Amino acid sequence: MIDVSTTDYAFQRTDFDPDAHFAEPAVALPPPPLTLQEKLGLALVAVGILATLSALFSGPLNGTWGGIALSFGALGLGGIIAFHGRYAGNTPGIENDGIWFHSMLARGGLAWVAGLVMTALYIAIYFKPEWLGYDAKNGVVTGGLVEAVQPLATALNGGGSSEWFLYGVLYTLAVIVFGTRTAMKYRHVPYQLVRTCSVVFFQLGFAFLMPNILQKFQQPYYEFNGVWPLKSDYLWPSKVSSLVESPAALGTFMMFWGLVMTFAATPVLTYFFGKRWYCSWVCGCGGLAETLGDPWRQLSDKSTTAWKYERVVIHLVLVIILAVTAFLWVHYSFGLAGMDNVANITKWIYGLLIGAMFSGVAGVGFYPLLGSRFWCRFGCPMAAYLGILQRLFSRFRITTNGAQCMSCGNCNTYCEMGIDVQAYAQAGENIVRSSCVGCGVCSAVCPRGVLKLENGKTHTDRYDGAADPLGELMANLKQPLAPQKPVATELPAAGRRN
Amino acid sequence: MHLVILGNGITGATAALRARELDPDCRITLVSGESPFPFSRPALMYIHMGHMRFRETKLFEDRVWAEQRIDLVQDWATELDFKGRRVSLAKGEALEYDRLLLALGSKPNKFGWPGQDLGRVGGLYTLMDLERVYRATPVTKRVVVVGGGLIGIELAEMFHTHHVPVTLLVREDSYWSNVLPPEESAMVNRVIRDEGFDLRLGAELAEIHDDGTGNCGAVTTKDGERIECQFVGLTAGVSPNLDLVRESALETGRGILVDDGLETSIPGVFAAGDCAEIRRAEGERNLLQQVWYTGKAQGAVAAAGMVQAKGTYDPGIWFNSAKFLDLEYQTYGFFMPSMEGLESVYWEDPKGLRAVRIVHAGGAVKGFNFMGVRARHRVCERWLAEGASLEHVVSHLSEAAFDPEFSRGFAEAVFAHHSIGGTNR
Numbered sequence: 017m018i019d020v021s022t023t024d025y026a027f028q029r030t031d032f033d034p035d036a037h038f039a040e041p042a043v044a045l046p047p048p049p050l051t052l053q054e055k056l057g058l059a060l061v062a063v064g065i066l067a068t069l070s071a072l073f074s075g076p077l078n079g080t081w082g083g084i085a086l087s088f089g090a091l092g093l094g095g096i097i098a099f100h101g102r103y104a105g106n107t108p109g110i111e112n113d114g115i116w117f118h119s120m121l122a123r124g125g126l127a128w129v130a131g132l133v134m135t136a137l138y139i140a141i142y143f144k145p146e147w148l149g150y151d152a153k154n155g156v157v158t159g160g161l162v163e164a165v166q167p168l169a170t171a172l173n174g175g176g177s178s179e180w181f182l183y184g185v186l187y188t189l190a191v192i193v194f195g196t197r198t199a200m201k202y203r204h205v206p207y208q209l210v211r212t213c214s215v216v217f218f219q220l221g222f223a224f225l226m227p228n229i230l231q232k233f234q235q236p237y238y239e240f241n242g243v244w245p246l247k248s249d250y251l252w253p254s255k256v257s258s259l260v261e262s263p264a265a266l267g268t269f270m271m272f273w274g275l276v277m278t279f280a281a282t283p284v285l286t287y288f289f290g291k292r293w294y295c296s297w298v299c300g301c302g303g304l305a306e307t308l309g310d311p312w313r314q315l316s317d318k319s320t321t322a323w324k325y326e327r328v329v330i331h332l333v334l335v336i337i338l339a340v341t342a343f344l345w346v347h348y349s350f351g352l353a354g355m356d357n358v359a360n361i362t363k364w365i366y367g368l369l370i371g372a373m374f375s376g377v378a379g380v381g382f383y384p385l386l387g388s389r390f391w392c393r394f395g396c397p398m399a400a401y402l403g404i405l406q407r408l409f410s411r412f413r414i415t416t417n418g419a420q421c422m423s424c425g426n427c428n429t430y431c432e433m434g435i436d437v438q439a440y441a442q443a444g445e446n447i448v449r450s451s452c453v454g455c456g457v458c459s460a461v462c463p464r465g466v467l468k469l470e471n472g473k474t475h476t477d478r479y480d481g482a483a484d485p486l487g488e489l490m491a492n493l494k495q496p497l498a499p500q501k502p503v504a505t506e507l508p509a510a511g512r513r514n
Numbered sequence: 515m516h517l518v519i520l521g522n523g524i525t526g527a528t529a530a531l532r533a534r535e536l537d538p539d540c541r542i543t544l545v546s547g548e549s550p551f552p553f554s555r556p557a558l559m560y561i562h563m564g565h566m567r568f569r570e571t572k573l574f575e576d577r578v579w580a581e582q583r584i585d586l587v588q589d590w591a592t593e594l595d596f597k598g599r600r601v602s603l604a605k606g607e608a609l610e611y612d613r614l615l616l617a618l619g620s621k622p623n624k625f626g627w628p629g630q631d632l633g634r635v636g637g638l639y640t641l642m643d644l645e646r647v648y649r650a651t652p653v654t655k656r657v658v659v660v661g662g663g664l665i666g667i668e669l670a671e672m673f674h675t676h677h678v679p680v681t682l683l684v685r686e687d688s689y690w691s692n693v694l695p696p697e698e699s700a701m702v703n704r705v706i707r708d709e710g711f712d713l714r715l716g717a718e719l720a721e722i723h724d725d726g727t728g729n730c731g732a733v734t735t736k737d738g739e740r741i742e743c744q745f746v747g748l749t750a751g752v753s754p755n756l757d758l759v760r761e762s763a764l765e766t767g768r769g770i771l772v773d774d775g776l777e778t779s780i781p782g783v784f785a786a787g788d789c790a791e792i793r794r795a796e797g798e799r800n801l802l803q804q805v806w807y808t809g810k811a812q813g814a815v816a817a818a819g820m821v822q823a824k825g826t827y828d829p830g831i832w833f834n835s836a837k838f839l840d841l842e843y844q845t846y847g848f849f850m851p852s853m854e855g856l857e858s859v860y861w862e863d864p865k866g867l868r869a870v871r872i873v874h875a876g877g878a879v880k881g882f883n884f885m886g887v888r889a890r891h892r893v894c895e896r897w898l899a900e901g902a903s904l905e906h907v908v909s910h911l912s913e914a915a916f917d918p919e920f921s922r923g924f925a926e927a928v929f930a931h932h933s934i935g936g937t938n939r
Contacts, residue, residue, distance in 0.1 A: 035569050038644070045564060107708065109840030112565040113565070114564035115564055115565060116567050204840070417891045419807045419833075420833070422556045422557075423573050424554050424560065426566065465842050465916060469919060
């Protein structure tokens with residue numbers, strides 16, 4: 017007979033809810049004391065914030081190199097120094113202490129403030145450039161932040177600044193500063209270091225410097241790491257014809273580059289390396305998510321409900337962009353009578369709803385509330401395309417290390433794509449999911465060394481049924497939540513998704 | 515048929531799901547007073563450290579249990595009636611069963627230390643233990659952790675995260691040295707001290723003192739030193755939890771005695787996981803396995819025995835893994851420093867944070883230790899099953915590498931070390 021009144025059996029109440037009980041931290045986790053280097057960096061950041069606010073209101077020095085140095089320069093340098101100082105003294109290892117107790121990181125008040133500020137910035141850039149000092153109607157710089165980056169714009173592209181140039185500066189700065197944070201935080205894992213350097217390189221070189229410098233030499237604006245259907249207009253008749261008709265030598269090359277990237281490079285690279293070659297190594301959106309977005313990766317929704325929406329919505333966007341592109345080409349080729357306005361409105365609506373609202377305002381603005389890959393997971397048609405290739409025809413998988421998994425849940429928690437990694441790992445199965453962007457953080461945070469991102473020798477040895485992936489997929493779609501085949505001594509793969 | 519499973523740890527949860535797989539029709543009831551939903555015990559530390567919330571430590575989404583038609587009952591079993599096939603519960607109606615699985619887990623060892631039952635004294639095994647740590651954290655100025663094992667270092671890390679100074683009292687002369695060879699153990703000592711923990715080797719707990727409120731206020735070591743502390747972690751190993759069955763007709767030894775199909779001395783009643791002690795032929799030591807994967811494997815075998823045909827539990831090739839702060843550890847094949855007739859090739863990275871040990875008996879490989887590097891389970895297991903030769907393993911070690919891409923390999927370094935006849939033990 018057990019006496020349940022002793023402390024060991026203290027939770028006799030049948031209404032005890034550990035979820036609610038352990039929702040609050042044991043004690044407010046005091047932040048680690050600032051290092052001298054961190055203080056120095058933060059002081060510079062403070063200077064940068066003041067100078068940026070001054071620039072926003074067209075203060076003194078606005079539009080000079082000195083102004084740039086004091087605002088964006090101080091922000092960037094200070095941020096790099098501060099993040100380096102924050103992690104450099106720590107023993108290399110997982111630094112996730114207190115994340116779920118932190119107002120900024122666990123959807124507290126600070127997260128809402130940050131979300132609002134970032135959303136406001138996106139709304140200003142997309143819809144209200146005049147707030148930032150740019151008269152879009154007349155193409156005139158009137159002051160503010162757009163004027164602040166004017167010297168840099170002139171130096172790079174030989175022309176003037178605009179709200180989009182400002183956007184490029186801020187975006188690249190964020191990738192560099194927060195890239196330092198990502199690199200330092202995960203520096204004990206070489207894969208993370210290399211990958212972070214890669215996204216910084218592609219953002220700075222391919223998406224920012226190169227297109228601007230090309231303009232200086234009278235070449236068309238083109239981001240060589242932008243691929244249709246993410247860069248929706250890159251294969252639209254308007255862009256393609258402007259490239260072909262461009263007097264610049266590079267125009268035709270750019271058109272071919274776009275075709276090759278979408279129809280040749282993407283399937284081939286995805287076959288050998290998985291979707292990650294793009295999503296977490298090259299892509300600009302992915303680059304921002306892995307750097308600025310990294311602190312919020314744990315906020316991705318892991319529920320089955322979210323996954324059901326994800327499957328429908330992301331593929332719907334892919335269908336829409338295919339339909340829009342096909343329609344535009346039919347219209348362009350056959351000159352459908354009276355459809356000019358329809359074509360223009362279609363482009364405008366796609367740009368507004370998918371480009372501006374989904375990928376920008378919600379995708380990045382809501383980082384602190386929805387996690388870092390909301391757009392990549394639910395909306396990006398390129399991710400959908402890459403995902404289909406990865407699921408059906410790729411060598412990439414995350415290998416589960418035998419029976420080592422102890423179901424702790426770290427992999428799930430820190431999966432920015434909301435994949436139930438644990439369900440596979442604890443069943444001893446490899447993870448082959450169309451949505452996996454191969455960031456590698458599940459492997460980094462696993463305390464038992466269970467997960468490894470790998471390119472296999474073939475695409476058929478990744479999981480049972482991989483030799484006939486389409487048949488397997490159809491079977492799964494028909495019965496998506498059925499328990500899977502048992503694995504002798506492992507936890508059954510109940511509730512696994514496909 | 516009604517299957518009642520007492521305990522929803524990894525063993526009970528695995529058994530319930532496996533039973534459902536094998537028998538779509540039986541009624542399955544999973545009983546635990548601790549938590550309505552099965553969760554991962556090894557993840558308790560991460561809740562306290564803020565890496566995860568409780569919900570993230572659950573084995574499955576809540577919906578799975580309803581989908582699998584497994585009834586979750588949050589209650590404590592208080593008494594077993596084997597004749598009437600009934601389990602009495604603390605709150606609810608008694609449950610009648612056709613088959614019963616006891617997956618009762620284990621309890622932290624208490625060796626009769628004075629003051630061991632005071633407030634703010636305990637191990638780290640259950641949600642109740644986590645709750646105790648939670649409540650104690652804000653008032654703890656120093657924590658003393660007793661016992662140098664895998665749970666002790668976790669408990670120490672939890673308090674350390676909250677900036678509470680840690681003293682570790684380890685009876686042995688080096689950390690976990692009954693399991694780890696001296697070099698690996700020394701590496702763990704270094705890692706612990708580098709993190710700023712006060713690691714006392716060769717130190718034993720004598721007494722825990724009441725602070726006047728029924729809670730601990732200090733400890734005294736056997737050397738007579740008094741250490742002021744507001745929490746004492748008791749992590750000197752665990753023993754099978756026999757609270758429920760001690761006075762019953764079940765045969766028990768160190769644990770609940772079962773045959774190799776995991777059935778107890780009473781037909782229809784099974785036991786598995788930490789609480790089960792598997793009888794072995796005379797002259798052999800009974801098998802008491804208390805790690806995660808053995809709990810899973812035993813749960814699966816017990817489920818088959820209950821709803822289908824009795825199986826045989828095959829312990830397979832031993833493995834285990836752990837993490838000492840940031841230092842990962844994996845081991846394959848069973849060996850201990852006390853065993854005779856074993857030699858080994860041991861390579862350690864000059865920085866002292868990576869090591870590989872290949873244990874062999876006259877050139878036949880018997881086991882591996884990996885510190886700070888990850889190894890591929892299936893490859894190590896295959897080598898051990900085949901009785902691979904030392905020369906083969908050393909020259910094919912890269913097949914066993916499981917570190918993330920771009921990591922510095924260890925296979926070549928081990929090969930070079932072995933070729934030049936580097937220091938071995």
